[in-house]
């Protein structure tokens with residue numbers, strides 16, 4: 001029997017399946033150019049191993065996977081997935097180009113495949129991915145059993161790893177370490193505990209310019225936990241190297257659509273703790289700037305990023321015309337008001353700490369609302 005907290009954590013971990021199924025759907029529809037060749041390897045790992053995760057049986061795992069992956073995604077969801085993936089990928093890539101030798105720390109990286117693409121395309125980047133122990137094991141098994149993934153992280157072996165029971169899954173070491181890539185299993189809420197932080201900072205190089213990425217992760221934690229996690233990184237890098245945060249999250253805007261989002265999630269046993277406290281860009285700016293003491297904070301919403309709003313006010317879309325034209329041809333999306341409404345409820349935040357005269361200069365090329 002799972003405790004209420006374990007049940008809640010199981011639901012939070014399962015949000016990764018939604019993210020993966022959305023990426024898989026967008027990929028199949030041709031949104032990603034070039035196509036993402038890593039997504040299927042993660043799906044294979046979930047198909048084989050979800051049944052061994054806590055709270056699942058063979059039957060409930062196949063039911064979950066069927067319902068998540070068989071569901072047809074609306075064009076507007078595919079478009080949103082594409083936009084989020086493309087914008088975050090490009091922004092982080094331009095960070096890596098500007099800072100040359102650098103490090104990306106992905107909080108709650110789940111089955112995201114952008115890390116593999118950064119490793120493939122950017123020679124001097126180190127990537128550290130952190131997630132719950134079970135989620136990290138799914139990714140580790142995907143890497144160990146996939147020649148494609150093993151190759152991209154720079155560690156090939158001829159032996160595949162066979163997991164055939166809850167027990168063998170549980171006894172698998174969750175960590176994976178290669179020269180430029182590290183997978184670490186931990187609960188971010190415990191980041192201040194000495195054993196957790198010692199283990200984490202063994203893999204993190206605090207002398208490198210670093211970007212901490214959180215894509216739909218911190219929203220599942222309370223504002224106090226958000227602050228504690230951000231402060232933990234800020235303190236670790238203080239006077240040692242440039243540090244910044246890139247955060248992508250839903251926000252409630254305190255409107256009817258936000259209330260519907262909250263209700264849908266709470267029906268699935270999920271609480272978005274930041275929804276009440278950080279409902280919009282202004283409150284998020286205050287939180288990052290005043291409470292987390294980060295001096296340079298930029299924020300915008302995805303409707304502005306995509307060019308659905310803000311053009312008259314002088315905001316330029318972040319996606320170029322040729323790409324917009326290309327994705328417009330993939331699927332007919334005529335519910336423009338619905339797209340605006342949905343995209344307005346997702347925010348993007350870049351926040352950097354002072355370190356000498358270091359600054360992510362390419363940031364100025366993007367149009368931010370705040």
Ligand SMILES: C[S@@+](CC[C@H](N)C(=O)[O-])C[C@H]1O[C@@H](n2cnc3c(N)ncnc32)[C@H](O)[C@@H]1O
Nearest residue numbers: 013015016019108109110112131132187188215
């Ligand atoms: C919606 S998924 C997003 C996954 C990935 N960032 C993406 O965008 O595709 C949320 C992820 O955050 C992870 N997560 C949430 N709370 C966490 C915590 N307290 N510690 C570690 N990981 C956590 C979940 O396990 C899950 O993989």
